[in-house]
Amino acid sequence: MSDSEKKTVLTAAQPSGILTIGNYLGAIRHWTSMLDDNDCLFPIVNMHAITVPYTPADLRLRTRSLVAQYIACGLDPEKCTIFIQSHVVGHADLAWVLGCLTPLGELQRMTQFKDKTAKGAPLNSGLLFYPVLMAADILLYNADIVPVGEDQKQHLELARNIAERFNSTYSETFKIPEPQIATTGARILSLQDPNRKMSKSDENQGAYLLLTDEPDQIRKKISRAVTDSGSEVKSGPDKAGVTNLLSIMSGFSGKSVEEHEAEFVGKGYGDFKKAVGEVVVEGLRPIRERFEEIIEDKAYLDEVLKSGADIAQRKAYKMLSKVHRKVGFVERFR
Ligand code: TYM
Numbered sequence: 001m002s003d004s005e006k007k008t009v010l011t012a013a014q015p016s017g018i019l020t021i022g023n024y025l026g027a028i029r030h031w032t033s034m035l036d037d038n039d040c041l042f043p044i045v046n047m048h049a050i051t052v053p054y055t056p057a058d059l060r061l062r063t064r065s066l067v068a069q070y071i072a073c074g075l076d077p078e079k080c081t082i083f084i085q086s087h088v089v090g091h092a093d094l095a096w097v098l099g100c101l102t103p104l105g106e107l108q109r110m111t112q113f114k115d116k117t118a119k120g121a122p123l124n125s126g127l128l129f130y131p132v133l134m135a136a137d138i139l140l141y142n143a144d145i146v147p148v149g150e151d152q153k154q155h156l157e158l159a160r161n162i163a164e165r166f167n168s169t170y171s172e173t174f175k176i177p178e179p180q181i182a183t184t185g186a187r188i189l190s191l192q193d194p195n196r197k198m199s200k201s202d203e204n205q206g207a208y209l210l211l212t213d214e215p216d217q218i219r220k221k222i223s224r225a226v227t228d229s230g231s232e233v234k235s236g237p238d239k240a241g242v243t244n245l246l247s248i249m250s251g252f253s254g255k256s257v258e259e260h261e262a263e264f265v266g267k268g269y270g271d272f273k274k275a276v277g278e279v280v281v282e283g284l285r286p287i288r289e290r291f292e293e294i295i296e297d298k299a300y301l302d303e304v305l306k307s308g309a310d311i312a313q314r315k316a317y318k319m320l321s322k323v324h325r326k327v328g329f330v331e332r333f334r
Helices: 021-032 056-072 091-099 104-108 111-118 125-139 150-170 215-223 240-253 257-263 269-296 298-327
Strands: 007-010 038-044 081-084 145-148 178-181
Touching: 021 145, 021 240, 021 269, 038 056, 038 298, 056 081, 056 269, 056 298, 081 298, 091 125, 091 298, 104 111, 104 125, 104 150, 111 125, 111 150, 125 150, 145 150, 150 178, 215 269, 240 257, 240 269, 269 298
Parallel strands: 007 038, 007 145, 038 081, 145 178
Antiparallel strands: none
């Protein structure tokens, strides 16, 4: 496919430490299958990460670690653009312009913001503005497709509304980005409470599996995963725990949930969990090993990030100048 026929794919993750298998199965695994036919951009959104309490030295380490995790998961930097959001001038600038077009009520309605408000912790205004910065990440590169997990759907809807509003206020500028929600793995659930999404912010470490968990940790966490009443290995609305384990298994094995159900007819949860454990151990092994190599190679990581930022910056400047012209900012003197 020629470069001009390629669609622009953009998606991102926050550098919040080692990724969970939820991030992998719901997101990154699908991104790797898009590299050959699309122009793919993967910013690491460190500016989003400072909307919640954090330690600066940690953030720096986590940002580099996420680059290594991306590459270890198969995002080949020869085939896509990996960069750090704060390295590119334009994300915050465009967010400001878009924010001035976004009614406050639309941001206050965002579920993730409401969830955080409900927890009662003191909030900064960056958290409210978060989805506007996310819209800027997408629109700055005029992305056609944004592959995300289920939990980002509402933010994507907002980004589309913002793009439409900009176009109707100032004239056609942005493409309206299409969300692409994975059909498998879009919502991997907590191993301890299958009514909640798997998340690293869970206080219970047994609730999630990390990409770098050691084989024994993986086996232990899966053997302790909450299952449902009954003993049949079958997915269904009243079997959230088993359904979740089946989708994890299918995500790593590449086989369908039905095929796995068939393998366990007449067998109990014990056998099933052992098998899930082994499939996850084998699925994560190459990722963990590759990650350990890459994270040590500082020069390689620097090179990936430098070249990624150069490519992204060229694209970002073009769009930012266009936006500045449309909104009536006087052009910069060169
Ligand atoms: P983040 O960092 O929370 O998650 C990164 C990606 O992983 C998906 N994901 C999951 N999928 C399935 N099951 C789970 N348990 C699970 N947990 C996370 C997320 O849906 C996401 O696709 N706001 C975004 C980052 C962002 C962004 C963007 C995304 C900033 N700018 C522009 C797309 C485009 C976030 O916090 O993702």
